[in-house]
Amino acid sequence: xxxxxxxxxxxxxxxxxxxxxxxxxxxxxxxxxxxxxxxxxxxxxxxxxxxxxxxxxxxxxxxxxxxxxxxxxxxxxxxxxxxxxxxxxxxxxxxxxxxxxxxxxxxxxxxxxxxxxxxxxxxxxxxxxxxxxxxxxxxxxxxxxxxxxxxxxxxxxxxxxxxxxxxxxxxxxxxxxxxxxxxxxxxxxxxxxxxxxxxxxxxxxxxxxxxxxxxxxxxxxxxxxxxxxxxxxxxxxxxxxxxxxxxxxxxxxxxxxxxxxxxxxxxxxxxxxxxxxxxxxxxxxxxxxxxxxxxxxxxxxxxxxxxxxxxxxxxxxxxxxxxxxxxxxxxxxxxxxxxxxxxxxxxxxxxxxxxxxxxxxxxxxxxxxxxxxxxxxxxxxxxxxxxxxxxxxxxxxxxxxxxxxxxxxxxxxxxxxxxxxxxxxxxxxxxxxxxxxxxxxxxxxxxxxxxxxxxxxxxxxxxxxxxxxxxxxxxxxxx
Amino acid sequence: xxxxxxxxxxxxxxxxxxxxxxxxxxxxxxxxxxxxxxxxxxxxxxxxxxxxxxxxxxxxxxxxxxxxxxxxxxxxxxxxxxxxxxxxxxxxxxxxxxxxxxxxxxxxxxxxxxxxxxxxxxxxxxxxxxxxxxxxxxxxxxxxxxxxxxxxxxxxxxxxxxxxxxxxxxxxxxxxxxxxxxxxxxxxxxxxxxxxxxxxxxxxxxxxxxxxxxxxxxxxxxxxx
Ligand code: SF4
Numbered sequence: 001x002x003x004x005x006x007x008x009x010x011x012x013x014x015x016x017x018x019x020x021x022x023x024x025x026x027x028x029x030x031x032x033x034x035x036x037x038x039x040x041x042x043x044x045x046x047x048x049x050x051x052x053x054x055x056x057x058x059x060x061x062x063x064x065x066x067x068x069x070x071x072x073x074x075x076x077x078x079x080x081x082x083x084x085x086x087x088x089x090x091x092x093x094x095x096x097x098x099x100x101x102x103x104x105x106x107x108x109x110x111x112x113x114x115x116x117x118x119x120x121x122x123x124x125x126x127x128x129x130x131x132x133x134x135x136x137x138x139x140x141x142x143x144x145x146x147x148x149x150x151x152x153x154x155x156x157x158x159x160x161x162x163x164x165x166x167x168x169x170x171x172x173x174x175x176x177x178x179x180x181x182x183x184x185x186x187x188x189x190x191x192x193x194x195x196x197x198x199x200x201x202x203x204x205x206x207x208x209x210x211x212x213x214x215x216x217x218x219x220x221x222x223x224x225x226x227x228x229x230x231x232x233x234x235x236x237x238x239x240x241x242x243x244x245x246x247x248x249x250x251x252x253x254x255x256x257x258x259x260x261x262x263x264x265x266x267x268x269x270x271x272x273x274x275x276x277x278x279x280x281x282x283x284x285x286x287x288x289x290x291x292x293x294x295x296x297x298x299x300x301x302x303x304x305x306x307x308x309x310x311x312x313x314x315x316x317x318x319x320x321x322x323x324x325x326x327x328x329x330x331x332x333x334x335x336x337x338x339x340x341x342x343x344x345x346x347x348x349x350x351x352x353x354x355x356x357x358x359x360x361x362x363x364x365x366x367x368x369x370x371x372x373x374x375x376x377x378x379x380x381x382x383x384x385x386x387x388x389x390x391x392x393x394x395x396x397x398x399x400x401x402x403x404x405x406x407x408x409x410x411x412x413x414x415x416x417x418x419x420x421x422x423x424x425x426x427x428x429x430x431x432x433x434x435x436x437x438x439x440x441x442x443x444x445x446x447x448x449x450x451x452x453x454x455x456x457x458x459x460x461x462x463x464x465x466x467x468x469x470x471x472x473x474x475x476x477x478x479x
Numbered sequence: 480x481x482x483x484x485x486x487x488x489x490x491x492x493x494x495x496x497x498x499x500x501x502x503x504x505x506x507x508x509x510x511x512x513x514x515x516x517x518x519x520x521x522x523x524x525x526x527x528x529x530x531x532x533x534x535x536x537x538x539x540x541x542x543x544x545x546x547x548x549x550x551x552x553x554x555x556x557x558x559x560x561x562x563x564x565x566x567x568x569x570x571x572x573x574x575x576x577x578x579x580x581x582x583x584x585x586x587x588x589x590x591x592x593x594x595x596x597x598x599x600x601x602x603x604x605x606x607x608x609x610x611x612x613x614x615x616x617x618x619x620x621x622x623x624x625x626x627x628x629x630x631x632x633x634x635x636x637x638x639x640x641x642x643x644x645x646x647x648x649x650x651x652x653x654x655x656x657x658x659x660x661x662x663x664x665x666x667x668x669x670x671x672x673x674x675x676x677x678x679x680x681x682x683x684x685x686x687x688x689x690x691x692x693x694x695x696x697x698x699x700x701x702x703x704x
Contacts, residue, residue: 024681031682045521052518059511065491066501066508078664084484136688137679153679160681183680187688194689199600214512215664225633225675225690232629232667243487248508249515254651258521265678268538269616272690273670280666283625285576285597287666297487304494 004336008359011334032322035266054377057313067213074216078278080291088118104202110227111135112207116338134226149332204230208241214249217277237288244312259375263317299351313376320370342370346383361387524649531614538617542673544694556588573602577626598630605631606639612647620654623667638691
């Protein structure tokens, strides 16, 4: 996908004005947060499990080269193939070469963030392969030619009637008068249409939630079962996975799986968790004859050993996104790249560069909920702050902001001047907002006042009130 | 040394400030993989063998699977028939070519049309064995093999799984131990927890997105042999 992260402010403005998006995001938030909280309440060991998850992944990252070599050796011993790709382009080429070798014409795909990252589906389509996304949400956005807006609920920004519109347009041969009002109708129609695609496909492509070094297995986690039909019916199964997905043992995966579903959807366990180890065995009546794993670096190795290395512990559960007030306001597309929300803000500058993604680490209120809910204990606010400092140091932040901050710093180091200035400003703003107690427009701060009112100061500073022996009004006070 | 593999491994080692053949790192990894130590096991499964069966049933039911308890394999054909009739479904089933299901007296229920083998696109109902039932989350553990083709778990609308009581274990880790005891890792291991579902349209849960709409478990109160 072509990133538009550099346009975050404009994207966010457009999102805030989109009434349909507001409606769709409204239903999303309450569901995810409530379900997660209930699941965690049923798991008294939650905090210890988080700590173990963190430990496992830190251990892997510290030995990543050795674990990848062991994983590769096991895949090969099981009769599979491993392809290493430094960049998105190399990964796309590797997958295309496998498809060509197999004489493939049609491809089915499970949901995978890394294939979105490398732009695999449009690339295969350009090269003449019919490529169908099979996760219901991914299928919907593929029909609409949109990027995903959420990492586990890619079509969460859409309403039912928008989905129905897309199905009527795409599924031409069906009765135009058929009912498509309910989610059930839509799900059944997609099931019937996609079933044919599954049965026709020559190659099935999935991502991997985990790679197991002990056994050379790849692991996918889905609720729909689309990933399983994708990988078990075609003659060739291709797994595309980024380097940091490797974990040591089956025991270690089990621990992290206890964290994943509860954090993502609030389920105790996802409907289907599937371990794939090599191609079909002699005597197996079904399963793919070829098994390929494409290992994608695309910037990960360079993040190791840096201040943002901890983003590589992420298991893409989406808890941070589901608890983020900024995401809840603007949705996923505004972030302009595959992974939105706090993890997007922490990860994207590292993978795309600060030039492209410099706005994202600013898209935060630093409320800290993302870190509090992250099952892998990733210090997301700290990493965002790190990128903000880098942005400032690289002089990428806007001039007004830099001068403003410089002026404030100069004043703050001169207390008496600072107090005089603050008293003056408080009096001025207090007078401006005297009638309503709030300011609906403020020069130089329309970024704030366009979307909400600024409560007007009372006309005196905290220091002045304190010196008078009065406590400042608490918010509940009646004026 | 310019192939992608060496470049990626080289880049990782540079970032980690480590040399290519680091004996200590290799030993650490080898030890962990050979011993695969367990991590924390949630206490909810410390309930004894009967408690585990109860927990398994409660958890499976909570995720919209249905469970019927039988006292002998002879009851399986009638139970399958009852399940299908209860949902107004055609009395036909594709049964996994597994030895444990050979012993079931299918011929005594002639109204049930039984075929054996891998799933075809038209099969509406399958019957398969499982390797284990995991009480912790009501999860079934199924493995692929000559007797148990994976397609049976996903293609039909209705999946009926036969599980013996002594196959119910506490945790995923216990399942892995059973699998290791049985030999090598099969091509596919499926952990199945309830029927297929999606919430991709307006966050409303719908069962039967792509995989089975119904998951029915026949729990046999018998021991192996
Ligand atoms: S950063 Fe943490 S909470 Fe966010 S998606 Fe990754 S693992 Fe989940």
